[in-house]
Amino acid sequence: MPRKAKQVVKLSTKFKELVEVSDLSEVEVCLHAIEFYIEHLDIDDDYFVGDVHHAEKFKFFTEYLIENFTSQIRKEQFNTMLFRALEEHGIQNDEVLHWYMREFLGFNIPRKPVCKLHAKDFHKFDYPHCAPFEYISDMFFERVRNSIAFANRTGGKTQNVAILNHLDMTFKPNCEIASAGAIIKQAERVYSYFLDFHRKPPLNNLYLKEPTKSETYFKNNAKLEVITGTRTGLNGPHPNKARIDEVELMDWSVLQEGLSMSQSKEYDGVLILSQNSFLSTRKYDSGTFQRLLDNAEDGGMKIYCWCIWDVLENCDRECKADPVYGDCPIQDKCKGMAHHCDGFYKLDDFIDKARLLSKDVLDAQWFNKKPSKEAVVYADYFDEEVHVVDPYTRPDSDHVMIMSAIDFGSSPGHDFVYQKHWVDYSDIFRALEYTDDSAELSFKLKFYMFYEYRSGGKTMAAHALKIKDSPHYEQNEVIFADPSAKQSRLDLYDLHNVNTFSAINSVEDGIDLVRSHLDQYQDYSDNGDSKSWFYILENYLDCDDDTLVGSVREFSLYKYNTFSDGKINRRAPMPIWDHGLDCIRYVIQSAYPAIQELAVPIYERVDQHGYWG
Numbered sequence: 001m002p003r004k005a006k007q008v009v010k011l012s013t014k015f016k017e018l019v020e021v022s023d024l025s026e027v028e029v030c031l032h033a034i035e036f037y038i039e040h041l042d043i044d045d046d047y048f049v050g051d052v053h054h055a056e057k058f059k060f061f062t063e064y065l066i067e068n069f070t071s072q073i074r075k076e077q078f079n080t081m082l083f084r085a086l087e088e089h090g091i092q093n094d095e096v097l098h099w100y101m102r103e104f105l106g107f108n109i110p111r112k113p114v115c116k117l118h119a120k121d122f123h124k125f126d127y128p129h130c131a132p133f134e135y136i137s138d139m140f141f142e143r144v145r146n147s148i149a150f151a152n153r154t155g156g157k158t159q160n161v162a163i164l165n166h167l168d169m170t171f172k173p174n175c176e177i178a179s180a181g182a183i184i185k186q187a188e189r190v191y192s193y194f195l196d197f198h199r200k201p202p203l204n205n206l207y208l209k210e211p212t213k214s215e216t217y218f219k220n221n222a223k224l225e226v227i228t229g230t231r232t233g234l235n236g237p238h239p240n241k242a243r244i245d246e247v248e249l250m251d252w253s254v255l256q257e258g259l260s261m262s263q264s265k266e267y268d269g270v271l272i273l274s275q276n277s278f279l280s281t282r283k284y285d286s287g288t289f290q291r292l293l294d295n296a297e298d299g300g301m302k303i304y305c306w307c308i309w310d311v312l313e314n315c316d317r318e319c320k321a322d323p324v325y326g327d328c329p330i331q332d333k334c335k336g337m338a339h340h341c342d343g344f345y346k347l348d349d350f351i352d353k354a355r356l357l358s359k360d361v362l363d364a365q366w367f368n369k370k371p372s373k374e375a376v377v378y379a380d381y382f383d384e385e386v387h388v389v390d391p392y393t394r395p396d397s398d399h400v401m402i403m404s405a406i407d408f409g410s411s412p413g414h415d416f417v418y419q420k421h422w423v424d425y426s427d428i429f430r431a432l433e434y435t436d437d438s439a440e441l442s443f444k445l446k447f448y449m450f451y452e453y454r455s456g457g458k459t460m461a462a463h464a465l466k467i468k469d470s471p472h473y474e475q476n477e478v479i480f481a482d483p484s485a486k487q488s489r490l491d492l493y494d495l496h497n498v499n500t501f502s503a504i505n506s507v508e509d510g511i512d513l514v515r516s517h518l519d520q521y522q523d524y525s526d527n528g529d530s531k532s533w534f535y536i537l538e539n540y541l542d543c544d545d546d547t548l549v550g551s552v553r554e555f556s557l558y559k560y561n562t563f564s565d566g567k568i569n570r571r572a573p574m575p576i577w578d579h580g581l582d583c584i585r586y587v588i589q590s591a592y593p594a595i596q597e598l599a600v601p602i603y604e605r606v607d608q609h610g611y612w613g
Helices: 003-008 013-021 026-040 054-068 071-077 079-089 094-105 114-118 132-140 157-171 184-197 231-235 252-258 288-294 347-356 359-365 427-434 460-468 486-496 507-518 551-557 579-609
Strands: 146-151 176-181 223-228 241-245 265-267 270-272 275-280 301-306 400-407 416-424 446-455 478-481 520-523 529-532 534-537 560-562 568-573
Touching (some): 071 079, 094 157, 132 146, 146 288, 157 223, 157 275, 184 223, 223 231, 231 252, 252 275, 275 288, 446 579, 507 534
Parallel strands (some): 176 223, 241 275, 400 478, 446 534
Antiparallel strands (some): 416 446
16 A cells, blocks of 8 residues: 555555455455445444544545546546446535545645634734635535635636536536626636536536536536626526626626525425625725625625635745755745645745735735725835834935925815925935936935924915924925915915925826835845835924824825725825825925936036035
């Protein structure tokens, strides 16, 4: 017998005696033992030494076949006989179910909830993680009536739908199934998996007639319809089992049609329970799928959630200084979790994805952490622990100037905001020194917002007074303002002698630029501390109205608009809780051409004449 199998259980002398005194080979004894287990869910204890659990007995004999014979040989010589036993007695427990999917469908579905068992930050997840097999098992054995399953990208959701469709049709005569995808290509992917299961004996003999996407019939009168996730597609059929994939891509109003599709039916005294199952990757905190999750408890739905760690193949590499691969490029994201995995998704593929994708996309679509903050404009880019620093700490640089910004407003949520920033432009001199005359000048400024005056309803005269009384104010201060507020800018200058410059106000480009300055890096010259290119100094806020919030709070309130279906409109941030952040955007966007215009002539004079002008 194989060495691996001997390490699991030990056979008694009865097994050898059976082989010796009968005409049965070891293979035939194994096959009879598997057939016996399919019917009775146990195997004679006399085969084994000691007390062995029934699941280990079954595993011993099935592993014997897998380890000693190729898949092709098993299909040709053994599986037709074993399938007859399954047709007669059905699949009665998880052990047979998992083996059947592996042996007949070719999928070794993970059974271990790796993330739940090993992730240190598991408490941060809003739904407990499970192994993918738990979802399939509960739905097949009808332990659960309605379910929501969400997983990471390429986490096996589509193949699981195809597997459930096959299982219910094969082992539940007269069962009717409607399988939908949010788009036709998604529905076709499910059907493609389904067809692949039935290309060779014994499963190719299940068809009553040539299958089509619209209707597939089995000889036991089971039926599968593949439909699209549209109002028309979901409004017609009333199957026993309804499964809708990629819910996130559907409109909420359309999904309502799918919520009432299924119905229970009784055939020859056997009840086939109605079930609805909705599957997707969750991308947004306000999308269709999140809305479905929020309503799960009221709708009596069980939520199944698994992430990349629950489906990733095992990693046996060293995190650091592996003799073959060197240092792992994603050890900061993995933290050794892959050493516990035992799934199917290729390790190298995940490493590539983890290196390329942003943190918020990884968290939302691969790790299934709390609802994605992608509706929040700056999402996880702003971190108070990094970006808010000690009060009134002027940058330690010889090349610092003050730049300010104004955003006009007069009501709560639409405040008048005046900000002051120290701008460290020392990097431009490095760029000037090392950049060819023909090349584009590339440099990065650092910003320190040290003062913010905010008011919800005072007069322009009161605003002007606060500006002039602000720290380090000078008459020629560079103040950028919203270019669309022409009359307010004129009033501020003509009546109060406060001059402003027209700010660059390209919203989408500006948001991206601010994000790039919120990016963090580890400064290994300073204990590896996290650093950034944008900071807000503590005690920055000058506001006597407790109902108003400062820019630090606005970073978590400023969101994109959403369409009626809950999807995010990334071209339209909501015009509220944005005035402080607009000022930050004005300064960062406008500072680059202004600094370059000021610094380049100074650099050229120093370079040519050896002194500062």
